[in-house]
Amino acid sequence: DTGVSQDPRHKITKRGQNVTFRCDPISEHNRLYWYRQTLGQGPEFLTYFQNEAQLEKSRLLSDRFSAERPKGSFSTLEIQRTEQGDSAMYLCASSPDGYYGYTFGSGTRLTVV
Amino acid sequence: KQEVTQIPAALSVPEGENLVLNCSFTDSAIYNLQWFRQDPGKGLTSLLLIQSSQREQTSGRLNASLDKSSGRSTLYIAASQPGDSATYLCAVFSEDSSYKLIFGSGTRLLVRP
Numbered sequence: 542d543t544g545v546s547q548d549p550r551h552k553i554t555k556r557g558q559n560v561t562f563r564c565d566p567i568s569e570h571n572r573l574y575w576y577r578q579t580l581g582q583g584p585e586f587l588t589y590f591q592n593e594a595q596l597e598k599s600r601l602l603s604d605r606f607s608a609e610r611p612k613g614s615f616s617t618l619e620i621q622r623t624e625q626g627d628s629a630m631y632l633c634a635s636s637p638d639g640y641y642g643y644t645f646g647s648g649t650r651l652t653v654v
Numbered sequence: 655k656q657e658v659t660q661i662p663a664a665l666s667v668p669e670g671e672n673l674v675l676n677c678s679f680t681d682s683a684i685y686n687l688q689w690f691r692q693d694p695g696k697g698l699t700s701l702l703l704i705q706s707s708q709r710e711q712t713s714g715r716l717n718a719s720l721d722k723s724s725g726r727s728t729l730y731i732a733a734s735q736p737g738d739s740a741t742y743l744c745a746v747f748s749e750d751s752s753y754k755l756i757f758g759s760g761t762r763l764l765v766r767p
């Protein structure tokens with residue numbers, strides 16, 4: 542197992558375009574999380590999945606954001622009608638059941654121009 | 655609502671110095687605390703995970719302590735090296751935050767040769 546994988550590593554898009562990011566968690570991890578990090582700040586929680594069920598969404602996740610985890614495997618995060626304020630690092634993490642800590646991916650850096 | 659604070663925000667030390675990074679949290683009802691390292695533009699690498707029943711964890715030149723009752727953790731780095739230059743983040747799992755890690759804003763460390 543190579544850990545948590547995220548694709549793409551970098552994305553530059555024009556304002557108003559839609560973008561989709563992918564996350565492949567560690568295969569035996571049931572929980573998957575999305576976080577967003579802006580420069581100089583710690584990561585902020587966006588949403589989390591227990592298997593295929595999306596159990597919690599932050600108020601940061603406006604209706605332009607949607608996340609899925611079909612079949613409890615990989616996850617996608619889509620941002621519609623991107624805005625310059627969406628520019629950030631989007632981080633994915635996974636963990637087993639219980640309180641055993643997270644493993645993060647390398648992140649996707651989004652720049653909206 | 656759990657809040658995590660890290661002091662100082664930035665630190666510059668000469669190579670070879672021992673140093674301490676501080677993390678405080680407002681709600682002592684935590685399950686565990688995790689320290690991460692983040693290099694510029696990269697994802698998060700887990701350094702140490704301390705369960706709420708533990709007082710400290712060690713890995714190589716790193717030692718993390720936890721005092722739940724006072725809401726504090728420290729990360730001690732011995733004999734610092736230029737390769738230790740990075741941002742160090744602490745994060746807690748709280749009883750009131752479901753399965754979300756709550757992060758501090760990090761300490762940016764520069765170790766000068």
